[in-house]
Amino acid sequence: MHKRNLDNWFKKMTAFRHISRINEKSPEQEVIPTTKALNQRASLDLKPDITSRMLWVWLIVIWCLWGLMIWGFYTFQNSVGNRQSIGGWLGLVICSTISFVLIYYINLKLIQHKTIQIGKRLNIEFKNQQVIGRFFKLDYAILDKTGTLTEPAARVREIVLADPKTRSTIFSILESLEQQSKHPVARGIIMYLQTQKFQRVDLQLVQSRKIEAGIWGRFVEDEYALLSRAAVRQLGIEPTVKADGMMMCYLVQAQQKIVASIVLEEQIRQSAPGLIQQFRNQRVVTVMATGDNDSNANRIGQVLEIDVIAADLTSHSKGDLVKAYQQNGRVLFVGDGDNDYLALQLADFSIGLMHNKQQTLGAMTDVQIQADHLSLVQASLELMQQALIKKWLSLCSWGVYWGMMIYAIQQLDVSGMNLSIIYIGLGLLIGSFQVINFKLWKTRV
Structure with a gap:
């Protein structure tokens, strides 16, 4: 792909709007549910x-x-x-x-x-009053994997560099790109870099933003994007570094060259099996939609006994998945909003998980809950x-x-x-x- 086509791709990928803004609620007004309130019937x-x-x-x-x-x-x-x-x-x-x-x-x-x-007492925020009056029986529950069914921070097992001599530069680029992000992958990368000893390179990050399948940044020297395997394949690149049963993401240089392959391990939330079981008891078909590779997605899906597993999806693919299931019934979508914005908007009913108190999914979702309490998904539905x-x-x-x-x-x-x-x-x-x-x-x- 020529440089011009690559620039057009980055422009298209960075076109969607941001979903984060500062919450006007002061810390003193916030109500955080206690452990006792979250575990008893009262x-x-x-x-x-x-x-x-x-x-x-x-x-x-x-x-x-x-x-x-x-x-x-x-x-x-x-x-x-x-x-x-x-x-x-x-x-x-x-x-x-x-x-x-x-x-x-x-x-x-x-x-x-x-x-x-x-x-409000349970820290569940409804979009408006009209949402409450139109609730209905659900047929399908589509859930995002990373940060929704898995813990908010992934653990980096290894970062494989295309050129070991660029270790300090690549680590500095990753640190600059992910420093402000609250995405589980970003948290895992930052935690990993904090344990590594490397000479930090003074890089000037001119511009950075979230894109459909990762994050993109323009430095003075070059452009880089941290992407999922599905997005890398859209560029016409077949990753050489693979790890069965692990999550993979890749740092791509603007010339379509993979300069680093990141191997991550995800931990399933303790409350995730209970949530899936509750959906099963209600005869709701569970679907896991993720941009991760099929090997890791199948591993997590089999542990949770999810009915349908859809891997290697982009944001638009998740939206198409929601529309496909809507032809046969009503669809609930649960996601964290980073690359789920289209699916959250298209679903008959949507629940957004916020990874921090400043994040808000605005008009995108019907219900917002704190990502630390996945059990509130079922509480909000009930x-x-x-x-x-x-x-x-x-x-x-x-x-x-x-x-x-x-x-x-x-x-x-x-x-x-x-x-x-x-x-x-x-x-x-x-x-x-x-x-x-x-x-x-x-x-x-």
Whole structure:
């Protein structure tokens, strides 16, 4: 490939936008879940804040207005002496329907607000309230490997140099490229370099940025990119250094020359087997999507007993994988965002893992959690599922209330006082059920 074509490739690879920005939340405001909170089943009921109180007040106000409308209808029907008056019934149905819709809407807002409250307590951040209302049963769970199913830092076993004489220069280049990155590969490389003795070369890094399958940097002397095996193959280069069952990445010089091959070893997270087992219990097909080589991917996938293993993928390949599975069902994607941005955006539901408190995946994901707590993936899904159940319970309870009141007016020959007693009694019963529905809100975290 000519130098011009290589420059175009780097330009294309570096075109996607950055996903990291400084979080405006101060350290004092951050809530980190304790070990006890993450391992016990406990009630997560929170004290009502101003927003919750206002929603409850509006709920009571609309309920009272609904009662006045029913009383007005009852008085009108008795005054005309016709309990089957079409005009009266039409007015009652219209007003009751409007009241019912408003009550349901406020109940939905209460459920969404409390879900967000509980999420904040568990350090789970939801994209917005609309995400909570549209949760559904999942058919496929596609999970990134590096940094998601494996530990946040990979361990470098060996760095094989094309020219041993360039050891100090290559190590200095790697250190400059990965110094600010929080990616598991970057962490592993920096930790390895800290244990090595070499003469640091004063290199001037003019520009660096994340690219689709690694990181790219322009120095005064030349350009370098640290890439996965799949990206290296896209350049038309077949790596000569391979290690079965190990993760590989390569430092490529701008002239399409591999100057260093890095052999890394990944450790599976302790919580990863439990997460995969929970998906299996829910009859969700698990898929592991990674840009790593098939040898290491198969090793980790077999240990975790994952249903489908897809290796040597780029960011666009992961997006195509999501679209392929969406033809047969609903897809969840879990990733850390570095090279998962397209898959996170295309999935029906997405969960992003943040490797540090300053990182945010913004509008890219529906839910964000700290990467240190993979167990929060299942906790967030369970929280969303319970919110959906409570939404339908609320809808059904108020629907039953509305139907019983219509039946009492139409079929029961009761006085105005008895009708008021029925209305208030049923309202208190449904209201008590509503309160209990919120008080019993629990989730396994």
